[in-house]
Amino acid sequence: MQNKTTTDPAAAPSAASSAAPSASTSGVPDGFQKVDDAAPEMQSGEALLVEAYAFIWVVLFGLVLLTWLRQRGLDVRMNELEASIARARNPRPPAKEAAAKRATPDPADGDDGAEKAD
């Protein structure tokens, strides 16, 4: 920060003493004091423009990415749930039992057939 009040050399010591942080005997500042009428810091317009555009892109990409990730998660969850519900409503006959039925030579003697298949 620049101090406008220090432009007059005669006034400089008093202004500097009021603006500068109070220093201890070792010369290390041990406190802060505000400076009135400080000139605004000059900022690079190019840097600010790039920062603004970068922020816009980060927000937009972030929103799109979050939406896509959440939608994908919901799709996976929905598929799992629908498959579970379908299985609960249409229970699939166990493959072993079905195979045992086909392997049975005599329908009247189901138990033996099942043993053979196993």
Add this chain to the structure above:
Amino acid sequence: LKGPERETTVHLLAMSKAMPAPKRTFGDTAFPIVLLLAAASILYTMHFVAYRVPIEATMGIVQKIFYFHVPAGYAMYVGATACFVGSCGFLWKGTPGWDALARGGADVAVAMGLILLASGALWAAKSWGVYWTWDPRLTTSLLIVLVYVAYVVLRSFAGSGDAERKFAAALGILGATLIPIIHFSVRLWGGTHPQVVTGKGGGLTHGDMKLGLLYGFVAFTLLSIALIWARARLAIASSRVDEVEQEAVDLGILQD
């Protein structure tokens, strides 16, 4: 087919009959088109602003923030309006579609509001020497963003019960009532914020400056529509998953 393969096939056929393939709707086709148009128009606007729009004499290159800052403010209005319409529709009809529109609108209002505030602060750092001042338009803009942040937080963490939805809908309507206050705040209370677009001073003297702003408005209109649509689809899908989960709980597949 013989043996277990046949059983599996029969079972899968039974499942496919139980779950008919969803029909492709108009929205399924139109949504990617809107999304692509939005992306293309944003890229074209960036190119136009960077290479065709002249640098402003007083402020220099930082003034080019304007071509996205103002459309972002307008897109925040679009999001807030969608949230208002969705909230009114939900309070009237009580259907999930209106609620999803309100949620999508609020999300977009927050995103665009953040872009508006951040880009404005960076521009102000150069032209005013400070990032922020308690100017009427800045303050009311911050207030509306905070209202929609509250809406989004409420919907994210307070559950999806009927009472929460109705409370959020009331908040969505309240937020929209701030739009005219923001819009006319400069005229009503003065302040530091300029009136370049609506004022008579007119900062857009060059034809390419006007075109740049026009492209910005078109791009952000398409972008806000695409984003509201995407977020609303997400809200509908989320609501559908909740329904199916409840169905699974009723069938004893899931525990409540």
